Amino acid sequence: MSHSACISSLSVDSIIFGFDEGELKILLIKRAQAPEKGKWALPGGFVGNDENLDDAAKSILEELTGLSDIYMEQLHTFGDVKRYPLGRVISIAYYSLIKVNDYNIKAAENAKEARWHPISKIPKLAFDHTRMVEMALEKLKINVKNHPIGFELLPEKFTLTQLQNLYEVLLNTALDKRNFRKKILSMDLLNKLEEYEKGEAHRAAQLFNFNTTKYEQLKSKGFVFEI
Amino acid sequence: MSHSACISSLSVDSIIFGFDEGELKILLIKRAQAPEKGKWALPGGFVGNDENLDDAAKSILEELTGLSDIYMEQLHTFGDVKRYPLGRVISIAYYSLIKVNDYNIKAAENAKEARWHPISKIPKLAFDHTRMVEMALEKLKINVKNHPIGFELLPEKFTLTQLQNLYEVLLNTALDKRNFRKKILSMDLLNKLEEYEKGEAHRAAQLFNFNTTKYEQLKSKGFVFEI
DNA sequence: GCAAAAGTGTTAGTCATACACCCATGT
DNA sequence: ACATGGGTGTATGACTAACACTTTTGC
Numbered sequence: 001m002s003h004s005a006c007i008s009s010l011s012v013d014s015i016i017f018g019f020d021e022g023e024l025k026i027l028l029i030k031r032a033q034a035p036e037k038g039k040w041a042l043p044g045g046f047v048g049n050d051e052n053l054d055d056a057a058k059s060i061l062e063e064l065t066g067l068s069d070i071y072m073e074q075l076h077t078f079g080d081v082k083r084y085p086l087g088r089v090i091s092i093a094y095y096s097l098i099k100v101n102d103y104n105i106k107a108a109e110n111a112k113e114a115r116w117h118p119i120s121k122i123p124k125l126a127f128d129h130t131r132m133v134e135m136a137l138e139k140l141k142i143n144v145k146n147h148p149i150g151f152e153l154l155p156e157k158f159t160l161t162q163l164q165n166l167y168e169v170l171l172n173t174a175l176d177k178r179n180f181r182k183k184i185l186s187m188d189l190l191n192k193l194e195e196y197e198k199g200e201a202h203r204a205a206q207l208f209n210f211n212t213t214k215y216e217q218l219k220s221k222g223f224v225f226e227i
Numbered sequence: 228m229s230h231s232a233c234i235s236s237l238s239v240d241s242i243i244f245g246f247d248e249g250e251l252k253i254l255l256i257k258r259a260q261a262p263e264k265g266k267w268a269l270p271g272g273f274v275g276n277d278e279n280l281d282d283a284a285k286s287i288l289e290e291l292t293g294l295s296d297i298y299m300e301q302l303h304t305f306g307d308v309k310r311y312p313l314g315r316v317i318s319i320a321y322y323s324l325i326k327v328n329d330y331n332i333k334a335a336e337n338a339k340e341a342r343w344h345p346i347s348k349i350p351k352l353a354f355d356h357t358r359m360v361e362m363a364l365e366k367l368k369i370n371v372k373n374h375p376i377g378f379e380l381l382p383e384k385f386t387l388t389q390l391q392n393l394y395e396v397l398l399n400t401a402l403d404k405r406n407f408r409k410k411i412l413s414m415d416l417l418n419k420l421e422e423y424e425k426g427e428a429h430r431a432a433q434l435f436n437f438n439t440t441k442y443e444q445l446k447s448k449g450f451v452f453e454i
Numbered sequence: 455g456c457a458a459a460a461g462t463g464t465t466a467g468t469c470a471t472a473c474a475c476c477c478a479t480g481t
Numbered sequence: 482a483c484a485t486g487g488g489t490g491t492a493t494g495a496c497t498a499a500c501a502c503t504t505t506t507g508c
Contacts, residue, residue, distance in 0.1 A: 010306070010317060049315060053306040077304040077319050079237070079280040088276060090237060090317070092304050161460075178462070179498065202459040203505035388487075405489070406471065429485040430478035 011091045012057045013044030013129065015075065015136035016065070018100040018116060019153040024169050025100070025116040026133065027064065028125070032113075035085050036126035042133070043114070044091065057094040064114060065103045071152040072096040075136055083128045095136040097152035144170045148189065148225045151210040159197055159205035160184070167227060187225070189215050238318045239284045240271030240356065242302065242363035243292070245327040245343060246380040251396055252327070252343040253360065254291065255352070259340075262312050263353035269360070270341070271318065284321040291341060292330045298379040299323040302363055310355045318354075322363040324379035371397045375416065375452045378437040386424055386432035387411070394454060410454070416442050 016027040028040045043064050047056040053074070062068050075093040083089070100116070117123070122133060143149055150166050151158075164180050184190065191211050196204035215225070243254040255267045270291050274283040280301070289295050302320040310316065327343070344350070349360060370376055377393050378385075391407050411417065418438050423431035442452070 047306075050308050052308055053304065053317075074303060076301060077280065079274075079319070081277055081279055090280075092306070159460090176498070176500085177460090178500085181461085182463095183497095197460095199507090200459080201457075201507045203461080203507095205460060386487085403472075404487090405473085408488085409490095410470090424487095426480090427486080428480045430480095430487045432487060 009087070009089050010047040010053075011044055011089055012047055012053060012060060013042040013091050013093050013132060014057055014060055014072075015042060015093065015095040015133055016061065017095065017097050017136075017140065017153065018103065019166055019169070020100040020116065022165055022169070023118045023120070024153075025118050026122070026136075027114055028117050028122075029064075030113040030115075031126055039126040040117070040123045041126035042093075042129045047092075053092050054094075057092075057096075061096055061098075065098060067098055067102060070096050070098055071149060075132070075139060078128055078132065080128065091132075093132045093136070095139065097140075097149055099153065099155055101155045141170060141172075144227070146224060146226055148210065148215060150227075157193060157195065157207040157209050159207060161205060163208075171227075183227070189218075189225075236314070236316050237274040237280075238271055238316055239274055239280060239287060240269040240318050240320050240359060241284055241287055241299075242269060242320065242322040242360055243288065244322065244324050244363075244367065244380065245330065246393055246396070247327040247343065249392055249396070250345045250347070251380075252345050253349070253363075254341055255344050255349075256291075257340040257342075258353055266353040267344070267350045268353035269320075269356045274319075280319050281321075284319070284323075288323055288325075292325060294325060294329060297323050297325055298376060300366075302359070302366060305355055305359065307355065318359075320359045320363070322366065324376055326380065326382055328382045368397060368399075371454070373451060373453055375437065375442060377454075384420060384422065384434040384436050386434060388432060390435075398454075414452070416445075416452075 018025050018027065027043065029043050031037050031039050031041050043060055045056070045060055047053060054072075057072060057074075058068070058070075061070060061072065072094055073096075075095050077090060077092045079088075079090040081088060083091070119133075119137065122130070124130065125133065140149075144167070150163065150170065153166060154162055160181055161177075163184065164175055164177065167180070168175055189211050190208040193207045193209060195207045197207060198204060219225075245252050245254065254270065256270050258264050258266050258268050270287055272283070272287055274280060281299075284299060284301075285295070285297075288297060288299065299321055300323075302322050304317060304319045306315075306317040308315060310318070346360075346364065349357070351357065352360065367376075371394070377390065377397065380393060381389060387408055388404075390411065391402055391404065394407070395402055416438050417435040420434045420436060422434045424434060425431060446452075
């Protein structure tokens, strides 16, 4: 193990996506210390020597949002020699999808300056975080076509119109209402609930939820989700 | 930077795919030192403190095969606390696709015990390398559907039957000859060469090559490769 | 009663699939 | 001349895309 001398420190950074007010957003924090103090950055932190990478990413997410059991995936590892000004730091970027509704409950308890930013209006970020966000967006847009990840961003119960709006934003196209409904319902992955939206100045919409166990069953038989 | 104490060392490991004798293969080396001396393992090595990750991966590939300018992509980062017995080592796994023909030229010069193993007969590997290979295979199989990476594994000039065989192996299905040809030719990404295969005991097959610049053009206009 | 979004079928066109024979070459 | 893989077209069914009006609710 001739090269095993300690050569670097390790961090994780998380791109946390949410969907709110018809927009895709990410959660950013304002840096309280140098380097890059005062700049917006991705939530992240150093990985303990006896801490697994996934655990570190999860604990950052939980610390910030109070949420556990969240869709989370490793995105890419960023290790340019000069990416961090004070020495070499390798960063493993993760991305997560959360239901903004659930998050809001906890947000008030959390003193950190964390804010949702629509992806169309992301400020200049610290370090190479802008690049991380770009890659996360690309991956999200690719994944959304073949994985039912859209549901991770919506509340537990949602209307078909909400779902369609989400897909329109993620895919950046307009979708035909009748065709969209036909397709999504034909997969037989949504449960029609005996509940309706309330308090809107128009006809109340049917609520649905996503049938995760059914999806897992179908997937193990070779089914591939496709929108 | 309170957590920036040196906590780990960094390595890269490469899953190098080739296609030969109608089979998908990967390149493995036999470990010459402890730990896990004598076991088959992925080619890899430690990353220098002033070396970028991609550069480290490239130089390992070049050292082993003599080839540069190879399709290569970061796969995943493996950082379990106990993945390496002698201390914590984070490993960034890359995967590459090479043309076995080109490689063979250099192989003889290289003294290392490196060997191609068909993916159906991979021995037990050192560390967590078996898991790395599994993930690389999954990713390859997903990528092959939407990226023209199959061509990276074939010789510069190839026949449509060779291409079809490759896709049949990668997708693990039988494909209809006429439909396959119709589809692949309709993309207009193959140049029909004025050359034919020689020395086979049957009608000589037309040779083609892949038109990379045409592909880049189409891609920038929104075209997506799909097989 | 009016504004605003929910909900619902049909048709035409495109694309994917299934399928079988003749051709060129080497031995 | 025979064995081997190379090369080619058509017909059917499945899926996709385009499209407009009625219903329900809150104000």
